[in-house]
Amino acid sequence: SKPMPSYSISVNGMSHTVDVSADTPLLWVLRDHLNLLGTKYGCGIALCGTCTVHMNGNPVRSCMMTIESVQGAEITTIEGLSEDGSHPVQQAWKEVDVPQCGYCQSGQMMTAAALLERNPNPSSDEIREAMHGNLCRCASYQRIYQAVELAAKKAGA
Amino acid sequence: MATKDITQGFSRRDFMKTTSLAGGGLLIGFNLFQACKPGAEPPVDLASLNYNEFNAFIEIADNGAVTIYSPNPEIGQGVKTSMPMIIAEELDVAWKDVYVRQAPLDTEHFTRQVAGGSQSIRQGWDALRQTGATARQMLVNAAAARWGVDPSECTTSEGIITNANGDKLSYGDVVNEAAALEIPEDVKLKSVRDFTIIGQEIGNVDIDEIITGKPLFGLDYKKEGMLIASVLRPPAFGQKLDSFGESGARAIPGVVDVIRFGDKVAVLAKDTWTAMKGKKALTAEWSAEESLESTDDHDRILTGLLDGNSFETLREDGDVDKAFAQADQVLERTYESPFLPHNCMEPMNFYADVTPDRIHLVGPIQTPEGTAKRIAEVLERDFGDIHLEMTRQGGGFGRRLYGDFALEAAQISNLAKKPVQVVFSREDDMADGIYRPAIKYRIKAAVKDGQLTGYYLKEAAITSNMYGLIPNFFPAGALDNYKVDVAKYDSDITIGAWRAPYTNFLAFAEQSFFDELADLMEVDRVQLRLDLLDRVKGTTDERIQYSPERMQKVIRTAVEKSGWGSPKEGVHQGFAAYYCHNSHVAEVADVVLENGQPVVKRVVCVVDCGIVVNPLGARNQVEGGVIDGIGHAMYGDFTFREGAPQALNFDKYRLIRMKEVPKVETYFISNEESPTGLGEPALPPAGAALANAIHAATGLRLYNQPFSKSLAELELPKKEIIG
Numbered sequence: 001s002k003p004m005p006s007y008s009i010s011v012n013g014m015s016h017t018v019d020v021s022a023d024t025p026l027l028w029v030l031r032d033h034l035n036l037l038g039t040k041y042g043c044g045i046a047l048c049g050t051c052t053v054h055m056n057g058n059p060v061r062s063c064m065m066t067i068e069s070v071q072g073a074e075i076t077t078i079e080g081l082s083e084d085g086s087h088p089v090q091q092a093w094k095e096v097d098v099p100q101c102g103y104c105q106s107g108q109m110m111t112a113a114a115l116l117e118r119n120p121n122p123s124s125d126e127i128r129e130a131m132h133g134n135l136c137r138c139a140s141y142q143r144i145y146q147a148v149e150l151a152a153k154k155a156g157a
Numbered sequence: 158m159a160t161k162d163i164t165q166g167f168s169r170r171d172f173m174k175t176t177s178l179a180g181g182g183l184l185i186g187f188n189l190f191q192a193c194k195p196g197a198e199p200p201v202d203l204a205s206l207n208y209n210e211f212n213a214f215i216e217i218a219d220n221g222a223v224t225i226y227s228p229n230p231e232i233g234q235g236v237k238t239s240m241p242m243i244i245a246e247e248l249d250v251a252w253k254d255v256y257v258r259q260a261p262l263d264t265e266h267f268t269r270q271v272a273g274g275s276q277s278i279r280q281g282w283d284a285l286r287q288t289g290a291t292a293r294q295m296l297v298n299a300a301a302a303r304w305g306v307d308p309s310e311c312t313t314s315e316g317i318i319t320n321a322n323g324d325k326l327s328y329g330d331v332v333n334e335a336a337a338l339e340i341p342e343d344v345k346l347k348s349v350r351d352f353t354i355i356g357q358e359i360g361n362v363d364i365d366e367i368i369t370g371k372p373l374f375g376l377d378y379k380k381e382g383m384l385i386a387s388v389l390r391p392p393a394f395g396q397k398l399d400s401f402g403e404s405g406a407r408a409i410p411g412v413v414d415v416i417r418f419g420d421k422v423a424v425l426a427k428d429t430w431t432a433m434k435g436k437k438a439l440t441a442e443w444s445a446e447e448s449l450e451s452t453d454d455h456d457r458i459l460t461g462l463l464d465g466n467s468f469e470t471l472r473e474d475g476d477v478d479k480a481f482a483q484a485d486q487v488l489e490r491t492y493e494s495p496f497l498p499h500n501c502m503e504p505m506n507f508y509a510d511v512t513p514d515r516i517h518l519v520g521p522i523q524t525p526e527g528t529a530k531r532i533a534e535v536l537e538r539d540f541g542d543i544h545l546e547m548t549r550q551g552g553g554f555g556r557r558l559y560g561d562f563a564l565e566a567a568q569i570s571n572l573a574k575k576p577v578q579v580v581f582s583r584e585d586d587m588a589d590g591i592y593r594p595a596i597k598y599r600i601k602a603a604v605k606d607g608q609l610t611g612y613y614l615k616e617a618a619i620t621s622n623m624y625g626l627i628p629n630f631f632p633a634g635a636l637d638n639y640k641v642d643v644a645k646y647d648s649d650i651t652i653g654a655w656r657a658p659y660t661n662f663l664a665f666a667e668q669s670f671f672d673e674l675a676d677l678m679e680v681d682r683v684q685l686r687l688d689l690l691d692r693v694k695g696t697t698d699e700r701i702q703y704s705p706e707r708m709q710k711v712i713r714t715a716v717e718k719s720g721w722g723s724p725k726e727g728v729h730q731g732f733a734a735y736y737c738h739n740s741h742v743a744e745v746a747d748v749v750l751e752n753g754q755p756v757v758k759r760v761v762c763v764v765d766c767g768i769v770v771n772p773l774g775a776r777n778q779v780e781g782g783v784i785d786g787i788g789h790a791m792y793g794d795f796t797f798r799e800g801a802p803q804a805l806n807f808d809k810y811r812l813i814r815m816k817e818v819p820k821v822e823t824y825f826i827s828n829e830e831s832p833t834g835l836g837e838p839a840l841p842p843a844g845a846a847l848a849n850a851i852h853a854a855t856g857l858r859l860y861n862q863p864f865s866k867s868l869a870e871l872e873l874p875k876k877e878i879i880g
Contacts, residue, residue, distance in 0.1 A: 004410060021410065024430050032385075032428040037377040038370015040551075041429075042502055043583040047807040050502055078370030090368040097360045097773050100235070100781055102367040103374055103502040103551030131815040135807065137502045137552045139784035140777065141818040 007067045011036065012080025018067070026070050027051045027062040030077060038078035038106045042135070049134030052107040052114075053077050059114035078106035081113055089113045092151035100138035108134050112148045116155055122148070175295070177336040181219035184336075185292050215244055215292060221316055221329025223248065224256045235774035237549075238362045240281055242770055246354040247289030247347060250328070251315040257362045278770060278832045279739060290344045292335075299335035300326045349768065349829045358773035363549065373549040375506045375520035376580065383508065383576045384413055384425040386569050387432035389439050390589050391420055393800030395450065395649035396443040398422070405438035415439070416572050423569045429580055449800030450649055452495070452595075455619060458646045459597045462617035463491065468642035471628035472700075475638035477603070480611025484603035488677050492600070492666035493861040496619070496795040497593035497655055498802075500812065503551020504586040509566035510576035511536065516543045516567060517576075521550035521557055528560030532567045555654035559591045584805040592795065593655030594619035594648075598666040602674050603638070609674070609689065611638035614667075619648045623659040629700040630660075630736055631667075631708070635689040649800060656785065657837040660737040662862065664841030665790060665848060668733035672849045673858065682849075683716060683732055703736035710826055711743040711763045718824055719745035719761035728758070731850025733842035738834030740766040741826075744783065744842045746819070748850035754868060755851045757787060757819040762839055764823065767830035779839040780821040786843030788813025794863045811865075 004019040009026075011034060018033045025044075030036040030053070039062055042050030046061035053062045054076040081087045085094070089112045099105050108131070115122060115130040122130065127148045136144065175185045216224040225241040241257045293313055300318040301308040303326070310321045316328045366373055391398065398420040406415050406424050411431035416423045424435035481487055507520035509532075516538060522528050522545075529543045550557060566579040581589070596618040603611035612632055616622055622643035633639055655661060675682040690705040690712075712734050715721065724730050727749050734743040747759040760783050769775045792811040796803045804810040848859040851868070859867055 020428075021431070021434075023434075028428060028430040031376075032430070035379070036370075037372040037379075040374075040502075041376065041504070043807050044433075045583075045806055045808060048502070048583075082369075085365055085369045093368050094360065094364050097358075097364065097777065099361055099364065099367050100777055101502065101550060101552045102361075102363065105367055106370045109368065128816045133814075135502065135812050135814065137500055137554070137785075137812065139781040139788065139813065139818070141784060141813075141815050142780045142821055143777065145815065145818075 007071065009034075009067065009070060009075065010073070011075045012077060013074075020067055022066065022068045024067045025063050026053070026065040026067060026075065029067050030062060030075075036077050036079050040103055040106060042104065042107070047133075047135075048104070048107075049111060050104045050107040052110040052134065054110060054114055057114065057117060059111050076110075078110060081109065087113060088154035089116065089147070089151040092147040092154055096143050096147040096150060098140055098143040098147050100140050104134065104136045104138075108136065108144055112144075112151060115148070116152055120156060121152060175336060175340060177333065181333055182336070183217045183292070183295070183332045184214060185217075185288060186214050215248070215288065217292065217296075217328055217332045217335075219329055219332050221254070221327050221332070222256065223250050223254060223316075223328075224258060226258050235361070235771065235778065236278065238359055239278060239770045239774055240285060241362070242354050242357075242359055243278075243282065243285035244289040246352055247286045248293050249289075249313040249315070252354050252357075252359060254316060279834055282831050286346050287344065290346050291340060294341045294344045295335040295338050296328050296331055298338055298341060299331040303331065303334065355768065355770050356772065359771050360773065374503050374551050375508070375548045376503060376551075378508050378519050378548060378578065380508065380510070380576050383510075383578055384427060384573065385429045385432040386423040386425050386566070386577045386579045387429075387436035387582070388565060388569075388579060388585065389422040389424070389436050389441060390585070391443055392588065393443070393445070393449050394651070394797070395445045395447060395800045396420075397445070399442040399444050401442070402440035405440065406435040409435050409438060414573055416569060418565075418568050418572060421565070423565075423573075423577075423579075425569070425573060425575070425577065432580070433582055445800070451798050451800075452796040455595050455646075455648070455797075456493075459493075459595065459617040459619070462644040462646060463597055463599045463615055465644070468615065468644045469622070471623070471641045471643055472633060473640045474633075474636065475611075477601075477611045477613045477638045477640045480603040480605075480638040481601065481613075484605050484610060486604040486677060487601065488604070488670075488674055489599065489601040490666075490670055490673065490860060492598045492662070492669070494593075494596050494662040494665075495793065495862065496595045496650065496652070496797070497789060497793045498587050498590040498795055498804075498810070499552070499554040499556035499592075499655060500587065500810070501550075501552030501554060501556055504581040504583055505556070505562040506578060506580045507560075507563040507566040508576065508578040509563070509570040511567055511571040511574075514542070518543060518545040518563060518567065519548060520563060520566075520578075521548050521553075522560055522563060523550070523553050523555075523557040524560060528563050531560060532564055535564060536567060536571055554656045555593075555658065556591060558654055561589075561591070583807070587805050587810065588802045590802075591651045591653035593658070593661065594621060594652035596659070596662055598663060600666060600670045602670070604674075604678055607678060607680075609636065609678070609685075612636050613640045614642070616641075616643040616663075618643070618645050619650065620645055620652045623663070626700065626702055627659055627663070627737075629698075629702065631693075631703055632689055634693040634696050634698055634701040636692075650797065656782075657737060657840045660735065660837075660841040661786070661789075662844075664733065664735040664737070665844040665862065668735065668842060668845030669848050669859065672732075672852065683712060683721065686712060686734060702739070703741065707741045707765045707826070708734060708736060708743075711741045711765050714824060714826065715743035715745050715761055715763040718763060718822065719747070721745055729755075729850050729854035731846045731848065731853055733845035733849060735838070735842040735845070737841055738836075738838045740764060740833045740835060740838040742838050742842055744839075744846040746787075746843070746846035746850040748847070748854045750854055753871060755854045757847055757850065759820045759822065760787070760843065760846065761822045762824070762843075763826065764835070764839060765826040765828070765830075766835045766838070767828065767832040769825045770832055772825065775825065775835055776823045778835045779823040782837065782839030783821045783843045784813060784818050786840035787819065787847050788817070790844030790847060790862050791817070791864050794866070
């Protein structure tokens, strides 16, 4: 069979080359080829937000972005949000003790970080609107909301 | 009657053994479940004990470091944090000096590890305390021997032993001497008032790994040479595989193998996307011997069961028929619920490497031991060949009690002779579920001279009926004439436990019914419940395990905290109270109308679960339970056509999201009772409190879940046409 095409991809400031089929979603490139396991699989149809990463700073669903469509873009995953968990969103998540099972939380944090990047002082409605696309089956929504509010305060401090 | 005291009358020697660690230090093994069931198990001769008797361990190294191997699966309920807190409390070490590890299922060292029924803390409470206290006493005895003083003159604090002269030794200083001592029989537990760790707000022990995206979950497990298996299973329940075509799958670069096992076909590839693509490229012919079931069939069959006479009676007091015959008024209502999938955010998955010497299994499972046994049986291997490691679990909700996915991984690895990780897609996860069964309840009550004189609950369920003590829950014990009948229909569709089995819907039916009953009787809705609870006080019926006093206290506290009876303008309130998993809960939901539709804004939840080990984690469980209960009551719907699920992903299956979430206010009753369940009890009353509030807001009585279907029929105010 034909050899797999080769793609270069920039993730968390590092350049990588991967040999995968053109339709391979960014999610599986991250998880299976780059061993960046913080980005999670939830639904595969961009409806749960579990796989959220940043593309040029914007939150995107990595399960529906093909490797081809992210050429030339700068991708940030939860592993690249900070080197040591010190991002205000991560610290707020810790302080509020948000997670129950924890599986959806990297997607939640990436969505929250992108929100605060473009809107450092979101209103209550803006937080709810921005986080509405991320499912949490344990329903830790109340703490997610509190943590976004706290992160905004921390970032502004 | 008070909730039973389960703390008395066992010997420490029956469940504990100590040994020296090879590298220095002390290892204490104990049996988490034996210790709390006096009389339930025969006395154990210490000499005959071996490590098979133990399922939990603590290690104290000679540098004083304490490692607690948390034995129970962590599915988001917080036991990996709260169980070690209990040991650390009695051991008297600082929480910051404690390391917590998830213990594997190790056939030599661990047995009976399970997460289910909200029982981890309740059943482990005494054993965890006794173990910590015993270790502490052994360390004190070793220090006292070295000093030549009586152990009673010594005190401990944060891992330091101090004698009457003020001399100090750390646990690490004396741990090797302690390891050589006999297990003391006379060990004092701390007074609840002296607790320094239990009752503190302790953060999740895995928090740093979670916020930085470290691999923790089953899907994060990777092994050199591992293949991903994507499995094609019958699309409808009741179907079998006739034939399949694999050439399309084999043509995809990266597909390594295609393997049929039973009625399933696995596509193996080096990466997940290729395996999923390969599965989609399979063709298959399916057949069924009998007609396939649809939701309409289930509706008809369950209604037929309610109308029929094929019941099994689970409890009968007095004569309900006579009560109905003599009644002034009779109220009868029927409540209906659909199947529900679990939808753990982490889809089912498991790793297996089956070799002639050993079966290595890794993944998220609520029942590691049972699953390992089943795999040994199916593969005709010795149980001792199996080594199972548990990962953190991206949700459980009951789904991971069933090891079907782990068995698949083992079967495929056995045939492929390669290490394999089975990965369910979301569609697989929803379509190949083990669902909450569809259920209908019919409740009938008799009222005479303004008093409730009879109560008759009938259940018609798919495949399995309520079990355990549920027929003895409220209002059992409050009425002279009381009966619970159940009937079932054996379906092709696989069903199982779903967070708070049966009560997750029964609480809605019962607590909605009581609201209507109070209206019929023209008494206050809350007062009706309080009056009935009065009648249960002093009961000698051993089957009644809820406490009327504790239930009245949560009810009265909820009334006070929620401002029940005097809500703010535009706010409509609904009330529910429920006992399950040994805990008592009362909830008040506040609903407002927005564009003619009821919207829940706040839920006040009052819980009596005894001593709250970790309030930070406990509130999280309650908040999640309430919102989960509301979400599924509002939106959860899962139907079948010709045996095939009609929703396969979140485009067709609605879960509650951020904008639909109320504020949850949680209050715990402060007392010194032993802890009871918390992972489930907050969920069941939530749907009822919401339904009762929706009734108050709209006049609409809800009988069926999901509520969203009934609410869609509410007449909306006509919108003005602009333009």
